[in-house]
């Protein structure tokens with residue numbers, strides 16, 4: 001959305017209170033965006049954010065001096081994302097997305 | 112965190128029983144998940160449920176008591192043992208009913224037929240790693256109300272009696288509850 005539009009409007013209509021209004025609007029906007037992102041990016045299997053290493057890899061990397069373990073993210077055709085480690089364990093038992101029950105097929109992998 | 116550290120110390124010192132050949136060196140995935148899930152379960156406990164941990168340091172084993180406030184089993188108190196295996200959350204917890212009762216989905220041996228506790232399932236009702244301990248509690252609690260199922264019974268006799276004569280079914284339920292209290 002464009003902050004400038006509101007900015008201009010405020011200025012034309014109401015000179016005295018413009019700074020108050022602008023401040024409130026911007027703050028609200030930022031908070032809403034942030035919480036949405038977090039909810040979507042949590043791996044529903046291990047409940048760690050997909051951009052971080054999964055629960056399994058977190059426990060192991062501390063012992064490993066290599067520090068090279070790549071815990072990648074996998075997206076299904078259904079657009080749900082999980083850690084590749086977590087999902088590969090589950091599809092051995094049931095080849096469906098645990099969130100939407102669609103047959104699991106990988107759309108892409110990466111970070 | 113204190114609870115967890117104590118648990119680890121204990122696992123180091125107690126000699127293994129042969130089944131687990133090597134001592135547990137680090138916190139299992141199950142225990143990491145349980146730290147969050149046990150708290151979440153306690154915070155979301157239905158009014159009709161209570162949980163009891165025999166050993167507060169062992170999070171993977173507890174007793175759930177359901178005291179239904181509606182339906183055929185009102186006035187009864189039903190205990191379930193819940194055991195969370197090392198394979199959690201890829202595998203569902205193992206549940207046994209410890210109270211003898213007359214119920215189409217629980218047999219006299221205490222086996223419980225609840226779809227979300229099924230490891231292999233072709234539909235969306237079976238186990239999935241997205242399910243949590245609080246969902247298991249909710250499911251067991253609902254066996255006395257919403258999830259009560261006469262269509263696909265484990266105790267066939269109970270389901271048949273219900274279809275034949277609901278008054279007799281209710282009487283038999285009561286009879287088991289009185290027996291259980293003695």
Ligand SMILES: [Zn+2]
Nearest residue numbers: 043046083086
């Ligand atoms: Zn994960």
Ligand SMILES: [Zn+2]
Nearest residue numbers: 054057071085
């Ligand atoms: Zn991983």
Ligand SMILES: [Zn+2]
Nearest residue numbers: 078080097100
């Ligand atoms: Zn999906």
